[in-house]
Every structure is written in structure tokens, then in C-alpha cells.
Amino acid sequence: MTAYPSLHMIINGEKVAGGSRRTHTVVNPATGESLGELPLADAADLDRALEVAAEGFAIWRKSTPQERAAVLQGAARLMVERADDLARIATMEEGKPFAEARIEVMMNVGLFNFYAGECFRLYGRELVRPEGMRSTVRWEPVGPVAAFAPWNFPLGNPGRKLGAPIAAGCSVILKSAEETPASALGVLQCLLDAGLPPQVAQAVFGVPDEVSRHLLASPIIRKLSFTGSTVVGKHLAKLAADNMIRTTMELGGHGPVLVFSDADVDKALATSVGGKYRNCGQVCVSPTRFIVEESVFERFRDGFIEGAKAQVVGNGLDPATTMGPMANARRPEAMDRLIGDAVAKGAKLGTGGERIGNQGFFYAPSVLSEVPLDAAIMHEEPFGPVAIINPYKGEEAMIAEANRLPYGLAAYAWTSDVQRQRRLAAQLEAGMVGINSHMIGGADAPFGGVKWSGHGSEDGPEGVKACMVLKAVHEG
Numbered sequence: 001m002t003a004y005p006s007l008h009m010i011i012n013g014e015k016v017a018g019g020s021r022r023t024h025t026v027v028n029p030a031t032g033e034s035l036g037e038l039p040l041a042d043a044a045d046l047d048r049a050l051e052v053a054a055e056g057f058a059i060w061r062k063s064t065p066q067e068r069a070a071v072l073q074g075a076a077r078l079m080v081e082r083a084d085d086l087a088r089i090a091t092m093e094e095g096k097p098f099a100e101a102r103i104e105v106m107m108n109v110g111l112f113n114f115y116a117g118e119c120f121r122l123y124g125r126e127l128v129r130p131e132g133m134r135s136t137v138r139w140e141p142v143g144p145v146a147a148f149a150p151w152n153f154p155l156g157n158p159g160r161k162l163g164a165p166i167a168a169g170c171s172v173i174l175k176s177a178e179e180t181p182a183s184a185l186g187v188l189q190c191l192l193d194a195g196l197p198p199q200v201a202q203a204v205f206g207v208p209d210e211v212s213r214h215l216l217a218s219p220i221i222r223k224l225s226f227t228g229s230t231v232v233g234k235h236l237a238k239l240a241a242d243n244m245i246r247t248t249m250e251l252g253g254h255g256p257v258l259v260f261s262d263a264d265v266d267k268a269l270a271t272s273v274g275g276k277y278r279n280c281g282q283v284c285v286s287p288t289r290f291i292v293e294e295s296v297f298e299r300f301r302d303g304f305i306e307g308a309k310a311q312v313v314g315n316g317l318d319p320a321t322t323m324g325p326m327a328n329a330r331r332p333e334a335m336d337r338l339i340g341d342a343v344a345k346g347a348k349l350g351t352g353g354e355r356i357g358n359q360g361f362f363y364a365p366s367v368l369s370e371v372p373l374d375a376a377i378m379h380e381e382p383f384g385p386v387a388i389i390n391p392y393k394g395e396e397a398m399i400a401e402a403n404r405l406p407y408g409l410a411a412y413a414w415t416s417d418v419q420r421q422r423r424l425a426a427q428l429e430a431g432m433v434g435i436n437s438h439m440i441g442g443a444d445a446p447f448g449g450v451k452w453s454g455h456g457s458e459d460g461p462e463g464v465k466a467c468m469v470l471k472a473v474h475e476g
């Protein structure tokens with residue numbers, strides 16, 4: 001069985017811990033027990049990381065596509081070798097079932113291999129000019145990147161945040177969530193063991209607001225990549241603006257799912273229940289608001305309640321578990337508040353709505369229906385294991401409800417009408433739309449949102465280009 005590793009930062013390839021640094025206790029959300037003490041960066045650590053990142057950029061911007069691809073492919077191979085250990089550590093820190101954590105490892109493997117190929121496709125273009133003149137448009141790495149990753153995908157988020165800058169020729173300072181540090185360190189270690197120069201990618205932890213203020217105030221950082229809540233994203237965008245730092249913002253969502261009466265309702269149900277309780281609903285693209293056509297509403301709601309009750313809630317290391325605990329103590333508190341408020345305002349609680357057991361952060365798979373518009377959960381991202389199922393009349397009203405919120409990350413729809421599928425694809429305000437499918441990602445596909453869900457993309461060729469800038473060179 002994998003032991004939980006000792007915790008540290010990685011600055012210039014060195015393990016940094018101890019001294020007079022403050023620490024943060026990392027907790028196993030299934031048991032509430034302490035896993036270890038994480039050292040938090042002080043100002044001197046951050047200054048050192050910045051200085052090293054500047055050196056790293058000077059080295060890596062000159063690297064060849066072959067060198068970058070070899071590191072990414074090597075790290076992918078190491079992740080495959082270490083997959084079980086990485087996944088177990090992620091489950092210990094975050095709670096998700098081991099099988100889900102293992103999928104995260106394999107997603108990183110796919111992404112790193114895809115990015116390895118992208119390293120060779122970062123070419124620009126030559127413009128047509130009179131004889132004797134030459135004009136070229138080139139892509140160049142933007143510079144040192146500050147990347148802040150949250151806890152919900154302890155391996156996948158750091159994979160995205162590290163892979164893209166490394167493919168682009170940038171250096172990167174990663175601050176992954178203090179709740180899930182060992183997973184992030186495991187991913188970075190694969191890159192370092194695959195030959196990445198230690199100056200190129202580093203990992204710090206700290207008090208998030210201190211770290212972000214410090215790094216974004218530095219002229220060394222040229223790009224911020226953040227995944228997290230909209231409120232923090234807006235705050236960081238303002239800090240970044242002061243130094244005109246480019247940003248990629250992958251923020252919150254409130255995933256609408258439109259279910260029409262002509263849909264394959266059984267398939268919609270099976271996919272939606274699985275999607276809703278994946279990672280305990282703590283997923284930015286989680287299906288959240290089920291907007292169901294009246295005539296199939298009762299069937300859909302009752303089927304969902306049955307599906308919720310069939311979830312096996314337990315420790316993610318138990319192979320029978322289909323849903324683990326929530327990742328931290330804040331989440332069950334948010335669930336109690338949002339579900340309590342909805343019920344007080346007249347919503348029907350089909351199942352769940354309560355914590356399970358007295359250790360860790362377990363919460364029952366929950367279903368709310370007929371939730372009034374004035375309930376907070378109709379506006380706030382629940383980020384937990386609760387489905388909101390409401391009946392609607394007709395396509396226009398359903399699309400209007402889907403687009404009602406300022407969020408626009410993922411939207412889903414279930415219908416067999418081909419013309420309607422096209423209308424939905426055009427009219428749903430979201431960065432990613434799934435029609436008769438909830439598979440909306442892939443190493444080759446841009447992942448990102450519109451409106452308050454942020455801007456810019458991760459993954460796909462766009463994820464690498466987001467770490468690059470254009471230069472036009474005109475030679476006479």
C-alpha cells in the first residue's frame with residue numbers, strides 16, 4: 001500500500017521545507033485524520049522561485065521541439081509506471097474513488113503526449129512581400145507563468161497547468177491547492193525525472209492570497225493561469241491587470257442539462273446520474289440544473305432519485321465505492337446551507353440533504369426538485385452532490401433557463417430531433433456543449449468557458465498557444 005509522502009516545495013529542483021516556515025495540515029477527507037504538514041512559502045521562497053523562473057525561461061525558450069517533446073513523453077511514461085501510487089495519493093488527499101483518480105493519471109498521459117506533438121506545430125507564417133523584403137509572423141513563449149490549480153482534480157489540474165507552458169517553451173511556478181499537494185508534487189516529479197531542467201518548473205504552496213499577490217506583483221511573471229471560483233478569478237484578474245499579465249481563467253459553472261421528451265430518457269438518466277455524482281459533484285462542468293420537459297419530468301426525477309440512492313458512498317480506496325467524501329470541511333457546510341435554503345423556499349427534497357457518519361466529510365447523494373428561482377442554489381454553483389430537477393414547457397423556455405445565469409462553462413442537451421440539436425448547439429451560451437453525451441473534453445479539445453466562467457482555453461492546440469505571444473518581423 002502506498003505511503004503518503006513527506007511534504008515540501010520544489011524550488012530549483014530542491015525539496016524545500018522546515019525552518020521557521022508556517023505549515024498547513026493536509027487532511028484525509030474520508031477519515032478527518034492528518035496526512036502531513038505542508039510547508040508554506042515565505043516571501044524569500046517566492047523571490048527565489050521568481051529568480052529561478054527567470055533563469056528557467058532563459059533556458060527553455062531556446063529548447064528545441066524535440067527536447068520539449070522528449071520531456072513530455074518521458075513524463076507521460078513515468079506517470080504510467082507510477083499510476084497506481086499517484087492515484088492512491090490523490091484519493092487519500094481528495095477523497096475521490098481510486099478508479100476516478102487513475103483516470104486522471106491517464107488523462108495527463110494523453111495530454112502530455114498530445115502536447116509533445118504540438119511542440120512541432122508551433123510555427124507561424126511568412127507574408128507575401130516584394131522581392132528583397134521578408135515578413136514573418138512568429139509564435140514565441142510568453143515568459144514565466146504563474147499557475148494556480150485547485151484541489152478537485154489533484155493530478156489533472158497540475159498536469160494541465162504544467163504541460164502547456166512546458167510545451168510552449170515557458171517556465172512555470174505552480175501553486176497547486178494546499179489541500180492536495182502530494183499529487184501535484186508527484187506530477188512535477190515525473191517531469192523532472194524525465195529530464196526537465198529544474199529551473200523550468202517549480203512548486204510552491206502558501207497562503208493563496210499572499211502567493212498570488214507576491215507573484216503577480218513581479219515583473220518576471222508574464223502569464224497567469226487560474227482554475228477556481230469566479231470570485232477569486234475576478235480578484236486575480238484585477239491583480240494581473242496592474243502588470244498587464246495575460247490570463248487564462250477557468251472558473252465556475254452551473255451546468256444546465258436540457259432533457260426533451262423526444263430524448264432517450266434512460267440514456268440521459270444513466271449518463272446524468274453518473275456525471276452528477278462523479279467526484280461528489282465537485283467538478284466545474286458537473287451537470288447541475290436539469291431542465292426537463294414537462295411530459296418526462298416525473299419519470300426523469302424518479303429515476304434520478306433511484307440512481308442517487310444506488311450510489312455506494314465510502315472511502316475512495318474501497319473498490320466498491322462509487323462516491324467518496326467531499327474534499328474539505330467547507331463543502332458539506334455549503335451543501336447544508338444551499339439545500340436548507342432551497343427546502344425553506346419550497347423545493348422538494350427527493351433524497352439526501354444530510355451528512356453521512358461522523359468522520360470525514362461525507363454527504364448523501366441529493367436530489368432537489370421544483371426548486372423556486374429565489375433559492376440561492378438556482379444562482380450559486382453548488383459544487384457538490386446535488387441535482388436540481390425542474391419541469392419546463394417547450395424549447396424556448398428551456399433555452400432561456402439554460403442561458404439565465406452569468407455562467408457559461410458546460411451545457412448539455414438530450415434530444416433526438418436533429419434540427420433542434422443544431423439550434424441548441426448555436427443558442428446555448430457555453431464554452432462546451434454536449435449533445436446526447438456528457439463527454440465534452442479530450443486532450444485535443446479546447447476546455448474553457450464564456451461569460452463569468454472565464455476566458456481562454458486549456459487543452460488542445462489552444463492550450464499551448466495560450467502560453468505564447470505573436471511577433472511580426474519585417475525585414476527590408
Ligand code: NAD
Nearest residue numbers: 149150151177208209212228229232250251252284381383
Ligand atoms: P476558493 O474560491 O477559496 O478556492 C478555489 C481555489 O482557488 C483553491 O484552489 C484556492 O487555493 C485558490 N485560491 C483562493 N484564493 C486564492 C488567491 N487569492 N490566489 C490564488 N489562489 C487562490 O474556494 P474553495 O472553498 O476552495 O472552493 C469553493 C469554490 O471554488 C467552489 O464552489 C467552486 O465554485 C470553485 N472551484 C472551482 C473549481 C474549478 O474547477 N473551476 C475547482 C475548485 C473550486
